Structure formats: C-alpha cells, structure tokens
Amino acid sequence: MSTYSIKDLELLSGIKAHTLRIWEQRYSLLNPKRTETNIRYYDDSDLKLILNVALLNDSGLKISKIAKMSLEEIRAEVIKLTDRSLTHDDQIHALTISMVEMNEDRFDKILTSNILKIGFEQTMLHVIYPFLNKIGVLWQTAAINPAQEHFISNLIRQKLIVAIDGQVVDGEGKKFMLFLPEGELHEISLLFATYVIKSKGHKVIYLGQSTPMEDLISVYSIVKPDYLLTVFTTTPGMECVETYVRDLGNNFKEAQVLVSGFQIIGQDIELPANVQQLNYLGEIKQVLEQMNEFV
Structure with missing residues (x-):
C-alpha cells in the first residue's frame, strides 16, 4: 500500500x-x-x-x-x-x-x-x-x-x-520515417504522430524505440524518406541534445527532419537548416497541410 x-x-x-x-x-x-x-x-x-x-x-x-x-x-x-x-x-x-x-x-x-x-x-x-x-x-x-x-x-x-491499424493508406503520399533516439522508450507521442500522418494519406516507416544512429543511416539509405520525425522525452540529455540534432541534420541532408519533446522544447538550441522544431505534436498537422497536393 x-x-x-x-x-x-x-x-x-x-x-x-x-x-x-x-x-x-x-x-x-x-x-x-x-x-x-x-x-x-x-x-x-x-x-x-x-x-x-x-x-x-x-x-x-x-x-x-x-x-x-x-x-x-x-x-x-x-x-x-x-x-x-x-x-x-x-x-x-x-x-x-x-x-x-x-x-x-x-x-x-x-x-x-x-x-x-x-x-x-x-x-x-x-x-x-x-x-x-x-x-x-x-x-x-x-x-x-x-x-x-x-x-x-x-x-x-x-x-x-x-x-493506427484502422488507417489504410491508398495514395502516393510522402514518406515519413519515425524513430526514437537510442535509449528513449517513451513512444506514445511517436505513435500518435504515426496515426495523424497515416490519417492524412502519407506513408510511415516506423522504427520505434531506442534506434541507434547507425541503424537510422542504414534504413534511410534503403527507403529514402522525405521526412524524419523523432521525439526527445528523456534521451538524449540536455547536454547532448544539440549535438544529436546537429548529427541528424548532417546525416540526412536530403530530408526534412522534425523534432519535438521535453528535451528540446524551450531550449536555446541552434537548429540546422533542414531541422524543424514542433512545439507540440499537434503541429504535425500544420506540416501536412502545407503539402498542397495532400491538403
């Protein structure tokens, strides 16, 4: 008790x-x-x-x-x-x-x-x-x-x-690769993002929890996603998150990288040109709506 x-x-x-x-x-x-x-x-x-x-x-x-x-x-x-x-x-x-x-x-x-x-x-x-x-x-x-x-x-x-299982993607939508950094296990936000993205007719490659950077690079080279999306809840720590975000921008220069979560929101972090911060996961809808052909 x-x-x-x-x-x-x-x-x-x-x-x-x-x-x-x-x-x-x-x-x-x-x-x-x-x-x-x-x-x-x-x-x-x-x-x-x-x-x-x-x-x-x-x-x-x-x-x-x-x-x-x-x-x-x-x-x-x-x-x-x-x-x-x-x-x-x-x-x-x-x-x-x-x-x-x-x-x-x-x-x-x-x-x-x-x-x-x-x-x-x-x-x-x-x-x-x-x-x-x-x-x-x-x-x-x-x-x-x-x-x-x-x-x-x-x-x-x-x-x-x-x-998510109830969402059927029929069209030729954009391709999103979703993952959590290595050591990060809190995937509810990532699952919700998956639901929203699929509900708008886009494709999702879901890698899930604790994905090492080398695995991201390997999968990226195969599937060539248009977007990457990740959420920092507890990992990496405040002292490492900026370096990690910079690595994402450098390793995936041909994609738009979307980042969110407690470890990055409200922090004074310099983002690479191809990295966009979402202050809450609801903003993923705004990103999707900006894709005119899938409004």
Whole structure:
C-alpha cells in the first residue's frame, strides 16, 4: 500500500492542503495515520476518496452534502458525472481516479466514450496529452509510483495501435520515417504522430524505440524518406541534445527532419537548416497541410 503526504493529495486532487485540512477537521472527511515518529500520512483509500470528492466538488456539489454521502454513493455520482460530462478537466480527473485505482475497465470506458463524442485525434490532444503531462509531474514528485504510470501508458499505447491499424493508406503520399533516439522508450507521442500522418494519406516507416544512429543511416539509405520525425522525452540529455540534432541534420541532408519533446522544447538550441522544431505534436498537422497536393 502506498502512503501520501497532504502535499501529495494536493498535487493529485488540485485541492489546496489548507482546504483539505479544513475538510478533515469540519467534516471528518479524511482519516490520517501517523508514523512512529508522529508524522501524518494518508493511504490509498484516502487518496481515492479525495479524488472523487474533488471531482464532485468541482462540478458544483457542496462539500457539506458530499460529506454526508456513503463511499458507494460518492462513487456512483462520480461515474454518472463522467459519463455525461463533456469538459476535458472532468475527463482528465476521472482518468486520474482510474489510474490510482488501477481500474482498466473504467479507464477504457472513459477513453472510448471520449473517442465516440469528440473523435480519436481530439481525445488525444485535449484529454490524453494533458493527462499524461499531469501524471508526468506526479511521477517526478513521487506522488504516484512507476507501476501506475506504466499501467496507464500501456493502455493508451494499445488504443493507439488499434487506431493506427484502422488507417489504410491508398495514395502516393510522402514518406515519413519515425524513430526514437537510442535509449528513449517513451513512444506514445511517436505513435500518435504515426496515426495523424497515416490519417492524412502519407506513408510511415516506423522504427520505434531506442534506434541507434547507425541503424537510422542504414534504413534511410534503403527507403529514402522525405521526412524524419523523432521525439526527445528523456534521451538524449540536455547536454547532448544539440549535438544529436546537429548529427541528424548532417546525416540526412536530403530530408526534412522534425523534432519535438521535453528535451528540446524551450531550449536555446541552434537548429540546422533542414531541422524543424514542433512545439507540440499537434503541429504535425500544420506540416501536412502545407503539402498542397495532400491538403
């Protein structure tokens, strides 16, 4: 069982620690435990409760009313709210609850519902990506454990692969080679880019995770892509990323190289003439729309 500080609850729920303490004192909403050294902490049941309470409170339900509800009533209200709500924040909050509970069925239902309502691409851009940014911060602050992050990432990855398989490319579109640098394993952004590119009628050569530079050069010489696309999430490090980008520009001079990710966005990096930075993956659509014959 995981343990959480009140600061962890604040990060996960969005409710200020001061407010949580008031709710605890006034409504006995939380039941903190204490370590042998008398330090207060909260457990998984406290976290799940406060996430549900926060969602209902954000939707307009008064805390005094929520405090009188049973756990079953609170959970039922949350499910009803997320089933009918179209706000992205509510959906992101509901996904966070599903992650903490490791509830695959609920997570899948929320995703499927959003895809039916607003489409796969909009779900990725406005629900999944903000959610992933949120859990990325939570993981770095140790508010969630790696198993929870892996659990969610794999479910999203499965959805992306199914969506990509549904895209059939019939035309003579441009050729894109997609890859992650050697040591980089976070491929959700790369998979989403694959989906968008294929949905616009272009071809994708997908090399995936941790691709050594020598392999890139070898495949490039065979397939001669028009574009290369990569995403830097954790690798290479800040001290090496500029050199790596320069090598991409030099090794693939006949192609347009598209780069994105946390390690490059907002950095003061000099880009080679044939390298273009995407500040978010949604910008890949703008690149595709500039190809007049495939607008």
